Amino acid sequence: MKLLRNIVDSIRPHFGKGGKFAKFHRSFEAFDTFLFVQGNVTRRGSHIRDAIDMKRTMFFVIIALVPTLLFGMWNVGYQHYMAIGADVSFIDQIVYGLIKVLPIVVVSYASGLAVEFLFAELRDHEVNEGFLVSGMLIPLVLPVTTPLWMVAVATIFAVIIGKEVFGGTGMNILNPALLARAFLFFAYPAYMSGEVWISGTAEQLDGISGATSLAVLASNEGHMLPSLFDMFIGTIPGSIGETSTLAIILGASILVATGVGSLRIMLSVVAGGLFMGGVFNLFAVNDFMAVPAYYHLVMGGFAFGAVYMATDPVTASQTGIGKYIYGVMIGVITVLIRVVNPAYPEGMMLAILFMNVFAPLIDHYVVQSNIKRRLRRPVKAQVTI
């Protein structure tokens, strides 16, 4: 540790004013603060003294994402070998998943961080930590068959249009990871929907396909649905990170325990989904409506979105009551889109984006009503006297 600190300190002068690499001092700063907690603090404005800064906060989210990532890797291998009918060991499945998933993670981080560093140098702001999380979320919400160049294009689009034009981390209105997915979803629909979810190498079989549980329901074949247990554990086809509700609950407990993710939002999303699912159960004219409401929680990206996407502290509602409204609306709209909209079997992504757009409006009215209520207080007190 000491050695690393010394190395960083010894090359610091080169990045200072007049040094050889003065142009790159933002990049240097980023690596420095990534490795060590800063000794100096903000120069202006009020701040709270705390051992945890934004880089560490973001790191907790990454730790919370590890269970889903590991499970996702294994599941990719498991689905692949099951589809070709080979009986191989656990290690082989993991290795296959690693070979498939790791390049996507690397491409997402490399392209996104390249844009981040470029903007930090050009606009002379600090390198934003937020991308550490977005760069991990983007691979997890993509199907494993997504070509790498698409991952790069979507990441760059999301970072520039979704975040940097607003001034970087903390200023964006839409979740960058979801924006990347939405970009691919609308720009290359053939790759993102349909039934090309299971990975298959081109020389073996041309596109081994398996329908996701939502696609099964959308085509009204409810009896083909995997068992509730399988969907909960996550041994089903789907995007890399979304399949295992178990791993996601593990991550959620880390987020809630460390105070990084908002339990209010997670619970109200679940409540909204259950409510809407229950309403559709009353009608139950097709398989999608008849499926028990709690099935919606374990199918598709519902759990993943509720835990990692909806709770994004930047794009979610900031006020307490606002968080309940925001969460419930996400749950309701998700199930609504899933069941009612024939164009998209999955609604989580679009529901969260939709509520991201309206989160500032919800906050505005919650704050206004609080102001009104507090203005009335002294008047009331006088009357009682």
Added chain:
Amino acid sequence: MEELVNIFVKSIFIDNMIFAYFLGMCSYLAVSRTVDTSVGLGFAVIFVLGITVPINYLLEAHILGKGALIWLGPQFADVNLSFLTFIMFIAIIAAMVQLVEMIIEKFSPTLYSSLGIFLPLIAVNCAILGGSLFMQERNFGNISEAISFGLGSGVGWFLAIAGIAAIREKIRYSNVPAPLRGLGITFIITGLMGIAFMSFMGIEL
């Protein structure tokens, strides 16, 4: 009844005036700086659309359309006044906007002064005329459908301008690149909101 609800929901979310047809962009971009003003303008648009679409529907059905004048007598069966459509629609809209202006000036002078020139300009807001022309194009069966369509379109426009106004208030202190400040970033936000509204495209009601 179900048909009315369908038309209403469809015109709010699926055929949204802003995000599906890009109508009424001028006041949407210009007045969306604060939530309160844009909510005021939004209500004015709901009111004007909710009144003009059904009135224009009656005009279309009983005076302007081909053979609509038949109630005057059988010799009018071949009269087709549809070449007057635009001018009649605009006249109705302008009259209604005058009415709204008088009401707002009377009851909320602050809103009246903050809306400024954009209040009378509702008369030439493309969303309003667009509403009447869509009504004509879609051949609604009766006047309640036209009312439901007019109100729905207005609510959709209201949601759009209220949403973007809240976002613009939120990003007021953001470090937006200098060339994009103001209208530039507003266009980008509108595009991003459009992506979010695409969640409802394809729903068949």
